[in-house]
Amino acid sequence: GENVEQHPSTLSVQEGDSAVIKCTYSDSASNYFPWYKQELGKRPQLIIDIRSNVGEKKDQRIAVTLNKTAKHFSLHITETQPEDSAVYFCASSPRGGTSYGKLTFGQGTILTVHP
Amino acid sequence: DADVTQTPRNRITKTGKRIMLECSQTKGHDRMYWYRQDPGLGLRLIYYSFDVKDINKGEISDGYSVSRQAQAKFSLSLESAIPNQTALYFCATSGLNTGELFFGEGSRLTVL
Numbered sequence: 001g002e003n004v005e006q007h008p009s010t011l012s013v014q015e016g017d018s019a020v021i022k023c024t025y026s027d028s029a030s031n032y033f034p035w036y037k038q039e040l041g042k043r044p045q046l047i048i049d050i051r052s053n054v055g056e057k058k059d060q061r062i063a064v065t066l067n068k069t070a071k072h073f074s075l076h077i078t079e080t081q082p083e084d085s086a087v088y089f090c091a092s093s094p095r096g097g098t099s100y101g102k103l104t105f106g107q108g109t110i111l112t113v114h115p
Numbered sequence: 116d117a118d119v120t121q122t123p124r125n126r127i128t129k130t131g132k133r134i135m136l137e138c139s140q141t142k143g144h145d146r147m148y149w150y151r152q153d154p155g156l157g158l159r160l161i162y163y164s165f166d167v168k169d170i171n172k173g174e175i176s177d178g179y180s181v182s183r184q185a186q187a188k189f190s191l192s193l194e195s196a197i198p199n200q201t202a203l204y205f206c207a208t209s210g211l212n213t214g215e216l217f218f219g220e221g222s223r224l225t226v227l
Contacts, residue, residue, distance in 0.1 A: 001174065009155070032214050043205065043218040044158070089157055093214060101146050101209040101216055102173070105157035 002027040002094050006106025014114050019080050021109045023090035024072040032093035033066060033073045034103070039086045047088075048075070080113045087111070117142040121206050121219035129227050134193040136222045138206030145211060147189040149173075149181060152203040152221075161204075164189055196226040 003026040013019050025033075031052035036044040050057045050064045050073065057064050061080075066073040077084055087110050091103040119140045128134055138147065145166050150158040160173030162181040170181060178200060180192045193200055203223050207216040 004157075006157070034214060034216075036216075043220050044216075045218070046215045049214060101148055101207070101214065102160060102163060103158075103214075103216065104174075105159070107155055107157045 002104040004104050004106045006090050010110045012112045019077045021075045023106050025092045030092040034091050035075050036089045037086045082113050082115050085113045119219035121222045125223045127225045132196050134196050136191045138189045140187050140208045142208050144208035146209045148207040149191045150205045198226045201226045
């Protein structure tokens with residue numbers, strides 16, 4: 001089955017700095033890659049996703065890049081703010097369509113943004 | 116607002132007891148899932164259902180069973196709980212043509 005590895009497990013940055021979280025996946029058939037943010041004591045929520053026909057996607061201060069050849073994708077957060085502090089999970093779907101919700105998650109990254 | 120609701124939110128039980136976690140949703144989605152979250156392991160899929168008559172095992176289904184009572188209700192059962200089933204359990208839903216999962220607030224289960 002699919003295996004998703006996520007690094008680093010913890011990341012500490014100063015407010016205003018950039019943060020990068022990286023994930024690798026094993027199944028070359030995977031073609032959907034979402035990122036979820038989980039604030040302390042809350043439920044995970046989707047913040048951005050990318051499909052395999054796109055190499056990069058941006059939404060304000062966050063962006064995701066995908067390299068299908070190398071089977072890795074990354075989350076980039078620019079101009080970090082204290083409210084960005086949370087656990088971030090990458091995930092992949094083995095195939096699109098009917099398998100969208102059957103996600104394989106990475107282990108999570110605890111991001112701390114210091115004021 | 117349409118939402119995903121889980122009960123109970125917290126439960127402490129003893130080894131060997133039967134436990135049921137319930138999930139209901141008002142989002143009108145056909146697809147429902149149960150995930151388990153453990154520190155350092157991310158979220159792992161236990162079972163999923165794409166409609167009332169469809170039940171499928173996920174990555175870690177051993178020791179669990181599910182029931183899809185209606186489009187809006189999906190329950191997870193532990194027939195005989197064991198300590199390594201101590202975890203945070205999330206129910207989730209998704210629409211047909213989108214990959215986005217909508218999670219419930221989670222059910223924290225402790226098995227002593």
